């Protein structure tokens with residue numbers, strides 16, 4: 001067993017960190033304040049091959065795994081410029097299309113997803129279903145060789161920046177009962193698609209939307225995979241999503257911890273820097289330990305997923321997302337505390353991380369639903385809901 005990342009992965013981290021340093025916190029702050037998008041960073045990361053590291057080489061990607069993409073996501077976050085849409089476009093959509101798309105679908109969508117010139121977001125959450133995906137009501141109805149899609153989604157990230165959305169629906173024949181997901185690629189400008197921004201408390205250039213499908217006509221090849229393939233093809237995307245959400249949380253946590261440690265070394269209010277007080281030093285040391293634990297679990301989950309063991313990947317990805325979300329929330333909170341009043345000033349940029357990091361406890365799957373999963377599937381306890 002070797003716990004070190006490969007030399008290639010370490011070199012990738014260094015290169016991405018250098019790109020992140022070029023943009024960093026000031027760029028992100030400026031974009032957020034101006035209500036603008038991070039197009040320059042997205043485009044440069046795409047051109048350098050970082051957004052497509054997990055996509056097969058024959059489709060324009062780097063031929064690596066989700067562990068490589070997670071490393072990119074973490075490094076950009078640690079540099080202060082996290083890209084949430086990496087979690088959806090190359091990770092979820094790229095993984096599902098790579099594994100279940102037809103040759104034509106792979107040729108059409110994977111190369112531009114890999115180089116960042118095409119963004120595909122992902123929509124599963126519905127207002128009346130929430131955490132219970134089995135209640136999803138968005139329905140695809142056959143009409144000749146076409147499909148007609150009807151329904152609505154909520155909290156969908158990045159619709160305004162995307163050319164299309166990979167929508168989790170069900171077919172008319174499977175309208176009720178356990179979810180048999182049918183996945184459709186829906187252009188964001190298709191007739192019948194409308195969306196509305198949700199005002200969130202998270203300060204970020206990337207926004208969330210309500211999305212409505214009012215009898216949206218789609219060609220037969222909008223369907224990715226089998227209309228009746230069950231949950232396996234969906235989890236080919238949801239496990240990478242959880243691993244990426246963990247990496248996203250870890251990146252923000254690293255940024256916050258770095259800032260807190262710097263501050264603790266330099267801020268003096270009594271005789272010594274505040275970091276000399278154990279009340280400041282010990283919580284930061286605990287944060288570092290929890291960060292490393294969560295990172296190890298995330299690396300393991302990525303390794304399991306990349307090795308092709310989907311069942312084991314489900315458990316590991318859930319545990320990684322849980323561990324990273326919990327660690328990140330604690331670390332950002334401790335970073336705010338370490339900064340005293342400056343923890344809540346815009347100048348230090350720590351307080352602003354609270355809402356973003358808090359979301360990693362809720363999305364893409366809440367901590368409670370992960371605990372339900374582990375209680376039932378890992379520990380064999382009875383289902384409570």
Ligand SMILES: Cc1cc2nc3c(=O)[nH]c(=O)nc-3n(C[C@H](O)[C@H](O)[C@H](O)COP(=O)(O)OP(=O)(O)OC[C@H]3O[C@@H](n4cnc5c(N)ncnc54)[C@H](O)[C@@H]3O)c2cc1C
Pocket residue numbers: 088121122123124125129130131132154155156157158202208359362363364365366367368369372385
């Ligand atoms: C910033 C952000 C970005 C997002 N981006 C996307 C996106 O791009 N695409 C997308 O599809 N979705 C997205 N989501 C939605 C996200 O996945 C959901 O918010 C999440 O799955 C929880 O669903 P919900 O909000 O409906 O909460 P609910 O399901 O209503 O749950 C509310 C609370 O009840 C708890 N709860 C519910 N059932 C149980 C139970 N059986 N046992 C114990 N506790 C329970 C939950 O854990 C939670 O704490 C995003 C959300 C956020 C905040």
